[in-house]
Amino acid sequence: xxxxxxxxxxxxxxxxxxxxxxxxxxxxxxxxxxxxxxxxxxxxxxxxxxxxxxxxxxxxxxxxxxxxxxxxxxxxxxxxxxxxxxxxxxxxxxxxxxxx
Amino acid sequence: xxxxxxxxxxxxxxxxxxxxxxxxxxxxxxxxxxxxxxxxxxxxxxxxxxxxxxxxxxxxxxxxxxxxxxxxxxxxxxxxxxxxxxxxxxxxxxxxxxxxxxxxxxxxxxxxxxxxxxxxxxxxxxxxxxxxxxxxxxxxxxxxxxxxxxxxxxxxxxxxxxxxxx
Numbered sequence: 001x002x003x004x005x006x007x008x009x010x011x012x013x014x015x016x017x018x019x020x021x022x023x024x025x026x027x028x029x030x031x032x033x034x035x036x037x038x039x040x041x042x043x044x045x046x047x048x049x050x051x052x053x054x055x056x057x058x059x060x061x062x063x064x065x066x067x068x069x070x071x072x073x074x075x076x077x078x079x080x081x082x083x084x085x086x087x088x089x090x091x092x093x094x095x096x097x098x099x100x
Numbered sequence: 101x102x103x104x105x106x107x108x109x110x111x112x113x114x115x116x117x118x119x120x121x122x123x124x125x126x127x128x129x130x131x132x133x134x135x136x137x138x139x140x141x142x143x144x145x146x147x148x149x150x151x152x153x154x155x156x157x158x159x160x161x162x163x164x165x166x167x168x169x170x171x172x173x174x175x176x177x178x179x180x181x182x183x184x185x186x187x188x189x190x191x192x193x194x195x196x197x198x199x200x201x202x203x204x205x206x207x208x209x210x211x212x213x214x215x216x217x218x219x220x221x222x223x224x225x226x227x228x229x230x231x232x233x234x235x236x237x238x239x240x241x242x243x244x245x246x247x248x249x250x251x252x253x254x255x256x257x258x259x260x261x262x263x264x265x266x
Contacts (some may be wrong), residue, residue, distance in 0.1 A: 062154050
């Protein structure tokens, strides 16, 4: 049997890779994928703790996170498409028209 | 070393490798496909953790619907036009340093709190099955479930309004 801490460490590694992806990439779509990776890592930790404590609420929360992620992706990709139509680019460094 | 541990280590390596592929691939389509691979390995972890319903939901919703939406948008915008400049070297190093700090913080927090070491055994067959999830969802979490449906409706309307040609 696998100790729960292995799952948590794996979840931490995946979350960190997602965060670094958001930091070092400039393509808005890939930044979005990094966010999905972080959500997924958090879900893995939820399921691991649900298994450890034998409470099914953790799995219900993962269900909600998946639903919210689906809504978030639909709206976010619509935003990216709209930005691409007006600016002809999705490089986040060039989207600086709101700069103060 | 038990069979479970060997399966876990192989899957973990595939999962981390896919995540690194997402991080470093130049082509957005390859990045999306690496992310699909990562989602599928996480779905197998869910199976190992007695969450069969979530594993299937993960494959259909995440690896299926969401990633198809990503690929669809990438194809729609055109991969050639999606090329972006790389980061400066110092920015890249700063980001990597911050990532290492974040990883250290998460693991340190985990070990300071001292949760862990408890083995994962076989739980009842009902745990994590569609029936178990459904009973809990519709008894304990009915209001959040209904709010989720409204959230999805709002997301759908938002996506249509944002991309509408006017």
